[in-house]
Amino acid sequence: MKQLIARFSFVFVTLFLTIGLILPSLAQQKKQVEDEPLPKERTELRFITSDDYPPFNYYDEEGNLSGFHIDLANAICREMAVRCDIQVRSWNNIALAFKGGDFDAIIAGLAVNKDNIKNLDFTNSYMRMPGRFAILKSRPQPAPSPYRLEGKQIGVVAKTAHEAYIKRFFKTAKIKQFRTQSQANNALQNGEIDYLFGDAIQIMFWLNGSLSKQCCKFHGAAYWDAKYFGEGLSIAINKSDMRLRIELNDAINKIRKSGTFEELMLRYFPINIY
DSSP: OHHHHHHHHHHHHHHHHHHHHHHHHHHHHHHHHHHSOOOOOOOEEEEEEOSEETTTEEEOTTSOEESHHHHHHHHHHHHHTOEEEEEEOOGGGHHHHHHTTSOSEEOSOOOOSHHHHTTEEEOOOSBOOOEEEEEETTSOOOOOOTTTOTTOEEEEETTSHHHHHHHHHOTTSEEEEESSHHHHHHHHHTTSOSEEEEEHHHHHHHHHSTTTTTOEEEEEEEEOOHHHHOSOBOOEEETTOHHHHHHHHHHHHHHHHHTHHHHHHHHHOSSOOO
């Protein structure tokens, strides 16, 4: 009985001392939070972009800054109820200009890669850039699959991620390399190859333009492998501005839910790239 009482007393004393240590610590943490100044309400969002990346950011025929990124930035500002300031810098000077501290975010298609994430943070991807197959409308082909294209000729632009992807996964097909996308497009149009594989956006604009003469169409599903085709498009911000990252992600999600994002996609990308 005495041993039981001694053990109970030991446990009680230990618990009392532990609580005595924890409570001051919790109180200190609460005081630190209370003492932190509240963040100022944001009234303006300052974007930086370039003007040489149509249809994302460019000057139209009337000299107005236009494009998918411009309209997306304005939609984000409306959702956040802040004034939108969008400034243009040359592509080569964007990173340097952003370091000066006069901007909050970069919306210009800056790659999410190892070099950039050392100095910048990024929002969630708002647009992926898949690879797609295209074929002649007049020459039906099997749906693309690594197991169905044995002996088929696939055209790709040389020294690209799309060439690397085809070499890795479509080993039984015959690969034909071209120096430029235009040469690859023409080869499909002239029936020199069975399939064209490349960046979905580039192929989409060719398919929808006058040069293709409506010869061809997308065929099969989109290919998303981030190792080859990247993480997609994101907005770059300062690493220290976690609050802005949350706000931008929230605004983009609301824009998607409202249907505004889909409207922008249809405005600038007339053929579904996905």
